[in-house]
Amino acid sequence: MVAFIVRRVIAAVLMLVIVSVATFAIFFLIPRALGQTPEGMASRYVGRDATPEAIQGAVKRLHLDDPLIVQYGRFAKGIVAGQDYSLGPRKAECPAPCFGFSFNNNQPVWPTLLDRLPATMSLALGAAVVWLVAGVSIGVISALKRGTAVDRAAMTVALAGVSLPIYFTGLVSLSVFAYTLGIFPGGGSYTGLTEDPVMWFQALVLPWVTLAFLYAALYARLTRAGMLETMGEDYIRTARAKGLKERTVVTKHALRATLTPILTIFGLDLGLLLGGAVLTESTFSIPGIGKLVIDAIRGNDLPVVLGVTLFAAFFIVLANLIVDILYAVVDPRVRLS
Amino acid sequence: MSTPAPSAFLELRDLRIHFPTEDGLVKSVDGLSFKLERGKTLGIVGESGSGKSVTSLGILGLHKGGRAKISGEIWLDGEELVGASQDHVRTLRGKKMAMIFQDPLSSMHPFYTVGQQIIEAYRIHHDVSKAVARKHAIDMLGRVGIPQPDKRVDSYPHEFSGGMRQRAMIAMALSCDPELLIADEPTTALDVTVQAQILDLMLDLQREFNSALIVITHDLGVVAELSDDILVMYGGKCIEYGTAEDIFYRPEHPYTWGLLGSMPRLDREPTDRLMPIKGTPPSLINVPSGCAFNPRCPYAGRTAGKATTEVPQLLETEGGHLVRCHLPREERRGIWENEIKPMLEGQ
Ligand SMILES: Nc1ncnc2c1ncn2[C@@H]1O[C@H](COP(=O)(O)OP(=O)(O)OP(=O)(O)O)[C@@H](O)[C@H]1O
Numbered sequence: 026m027v028a029f030i031v032r033r034v035i036a037a038v039l040m041l042v043i044v045s046v047a048t049f050a051i052f053f054l055i056p057r058a059l060g061q062t063p064e065g066m067a068s069r070y071v072g073r074d075a076t077p078e079a080i081q082g083a084v085k086r087l088h089l090d091d092p093l094i095v096q097y098g099r100f101a102k103g104i105v106a107g108q109d110y111s112l113g114p115r116k117a118e119c120p121a122p123c124f125g126f127s128f129n130n131n132q133p134v135w136p137t138l139l140d141r142l143p144a145t146m147s148l149a150l151g152a153a154v155v156w157l158v159a160g161v162s163i164g165v166i167s168a169l170k171r172g173t174a175v176d177r178a179a180m181t182v183a184l185a186g187v188s189l190p191i192y193f194t195g196l197v198s199l200s201v202f203a204y205t206l207g208i209f210p211g212g213g214s215y216t217g218l219t220e221d222p223v224m225w226f227q228a229l230v231l232p233w234v235t236l237a238f239l240y241a242a243l244y245a246r247l248t249r250a251g252m253l254e255t256m257g258e259d260y261i262r263t264a265r266a267k268g269l270k271e272r273t274v275v276t277k278h279a280l281r282a283t284l285t286p287i288l289t290i291f292g293l294d295l296g297l298l299l300g301g302a303v304l305t306e307s308t309f310s311i312p313g314i315g316k317l318v319i320d321a322i323r324g325n326d327l328p329v330v331l332g333v334t335l336f337a338a339f340f341i342v343l344a345n346l347i348v349d350i351l352y353a354v355v356d357p358r359v360r361l362s
Numbered sequence: 363m364s365t366p367a368p369s370a371f372l373e374l375r376d377l378r379i380h381f382p383t384e385d386g387l388v389k390s391v392d393g394l395s396f397k398l399e400r401g402k403t404l405g406i407v408g409e410s411g412s413g414k415s416v417t418s419l420g421i422l423g424l425h426k427g428g429r430a431k432i433s434g435e436i437w438l439d440g441e442e443l444v445g446a447s448q449d450h451v452r453t454l455r456g457k458k459m460a461m462i463f464q465d466p467l468s469s470m471h472p473f474y475t476v477g478q479q480i481i482e483a484y485r486i487h488h489d490v491s492k493a494v495a496r497k498h499a500i501d502m503l504g505r506v507g508i509p510q511p512d513k514r515v516d517s518y519p520h521e522f523s524g525g526m527r528q529r530a531m532i533a534m535a536l537s538c539d540p541e542l543l544i545a546d547e548p549t550t551a552l553d554v555t556v557q558a559q560i561l562d563l564m565l566d567l568q569r570e571f572n573s574a575l576i577v578i579t580h581d582l583g584v585v586a587e588l589s590d591d592i593l594v595m596y597g598g599k600c601i602e603y604g605t606a607e608d609i610f611y612r613p614e615h616p617y618t619w620g621l622l623g624s625m626p627r628l629d630r631e632p633t634d635r636l637m638p639i640k641g642t643p644p645s646l647i648n649v650p651s652g653c654a655f656n657p658r659c660p661y662a663g664r665t666a667g668k669a670t671t672e673v674p675q676l677l678e679t680e681g682g683h684l685v686r687c688h689l690p691r692e693e694r695r696g697i698w699e700n701e702i703k704p705m706l707e708g709q
């Protein structure tokens with residue numbers, strides 16, 4: 026088991042290196058391959074209207090004329106060990122992990138990310154609890170009551186849930202529950218948990234429900250399908266043949282097998298959302314990582330986009346790692362390979 | 363409604379299990395009756411799809427609940443089970459009647475150890491601590507011939523070999539000393555030596571517990587040594603029933619002859635079977651009219667057209683030996699003595 030975990034951790038670290046290379050290539054190699062010159066890249070740091078001398082200065086300072094390998098090495102070193110930039114007259118210290126500075130406000134990227142993380146985490150974790158509980162219970166009930174009115178109603182709602190985009194359900198819920206009925210605060214009212222817990226909660230109810238509706242619908246369908254398959258397995262028949270009560274057959278034997286693959290998907294979905302719930306955050310104007318990256322893309326803010334990409338990749342790889350290890354704990358057959 | 367309780371330990375009366383499907387009504391079991399006493403073994407033989415597994419699941423009340431239509435009577439130790447409440451039948455499962463399933467790998471839960479699964483089975487019917495149940499599980503594993511049972515009790519099913527899994531399955535089924543044990547193809551997946559060991563083991567255990575045993579198989583060779591009585595199934599119906607001697611030395615149904623002729627033997631290549639039955643098993647939705655076996659039967663022409671128009675009755679030919687065939691008794695015996703038997707022996 027220890028060897029298994031060590032192997033997985035090494036694989037995860039390798040994965041992150043590969044992701045960083047790929048990301049770097051996308052942001053630096055492809056523009057160069059498409060004909061962008063170091064000067065063209067540098068002009069984005071100092072502004073388009075800068076004098077040629079200023080641009081040349083930037084190329085030198087940022088070492089944009091170095092071979093790309095060297096540039097990648099510096100980029101990677103910055104993340105691991107930090108680095109110092111000389112931005113014009115002043116020197117800027119950028120401690121590890123260094124993702125550089127925003128083009129738009131010259132703020133270091135990493136602290137900005139950390140600053141945005143709590144909002145995204147609040148949103149993602151809260152929604153995850155809601156969708157996991159709701160989705161799995163609805164899926165199980167639907168499977169056990171297969172073909173009944175309950176099943177059909179649940180699956181119709183679930184179909185709506187997976188088909189409707191978040192900005193639609195989000196805007197409808199905002200206009201009904203916030204602007205018409207006034208039960209919940211409107212968009213842009215997110216407040217940090219430590220600042221005002223009540224406001225934090227109230228402001229997040231609609232985003233939670235909106236995000237969870239989509240995922241709960243997905244999970245209800247997955248759980249139902251998995252449950253139907255499991256209930257037809259031979260070992261469920263064996264469990265009944267022993268004389269077990271149906272409730273025990275469902276909870277101890279069927280659910281255990283059904284939830285294992287769902288756990289995997291859950292880990293990945295959560296990892297993905299922790300890297301920014303882009304649509305939900307923009308619909309409800311929540312100052313999270315998703316909102317940050319949308320604004321950065323609009324503002325052509327390359328270092329921020331790069332930072333968020335790697336940050337999100339980190340969460341996905343981490344989620345993958347945790348899921349792999351959990352899976353081995355839950356499913357004894359995995360440990361063999 | 364039902365007739366008085368029979369004296370036999372297990373008695374099926376006109377059991378029918380039909381599944382409504384999109385293609386039509388599947389008559390998996392269609393009017394099956396037999397009796398079985400404690401300490402005795404009944405072999406049920408038939409090709410794939412003849413309804414053997416559905417019959418045994420029906421006895422345990424596990425034939426897929428609401429959608430199946432079940433009728434007839436199942437009497438177990440003086441109790442009728444078809445009309446009994448689901449919850450009552452549940453309390454009988456495991457303790458009063460138990461089953462060894464066809465495929466032990468898929469029939470054991472992949473996420474629980476073999477020990478956990480036996481312990482669970484034992485504790486449903488015995489109010490004991492986990493430690494006591496664990497001792498019992500180790501005990502059972504030892505008795506079915508698993509080496510180092512105190513270690514293997516913590517193994518998962520996928521860590522066992524096929525033969526070991528089958529033994530573990532037997533240990534689980536026997537953990538509560540069931541009075542009726544149904545073994546569904548207990549040896550099909552195993553090689554010949556292991557097969558013999560498992561069959562011996564089941565016989566030993568049966569003697570020890572004096573339980574009634576039903577062994578289901580498509581291979582007459584398996585039931586030859588084990589069974590007191592043999593029931594041959596075809597298309598959901600019993601087509602011949604008798605003692606093992608009746609079936610092996612005086613069989614009267616053309617289908618049974620076919621089974622005997624296609625019996626694999628140690629001294630022959632499996633592909634080199636004497637007299638395989640031609641054609642495929644009948645559809646259970648559109649059962650051939652008349653005798654269900656008529657499209658495949660070499661003697662159908664000798665019944666003056668009755669084979670395709672009239673369903674033959676299961677009639678006694680002699681001393682409890684039952685046969686479902688239109689051929690007159692003398693003609694059947696003649697064919698057996700003069701055509702089939704010499705051919706089987708001549709090989
Ligand atoms: N739940 C079900 N719904 C519809 N048809 C079913 C169902 N269960 C069994 N059947 C049908 O009943 C018939 C008898 O099946 P059964 O499993 O009893 O065969 P068997 O004699 O045990 O065959 P085998 O030797 O392959 O195990 C098959 O044709 C099968 O398709």
Ligand code: SF4
Binds near residue numbers: 654659669674686687
């Ligand atoms: S009734 Fe006719 S078709 Fe059926 S088994 Fe007898 S001889 Fe063959």
Ligand SMILES: [Mg+2]
Binds near residue numbers: 414415416464546
């Ligand atoms: Mg079967």
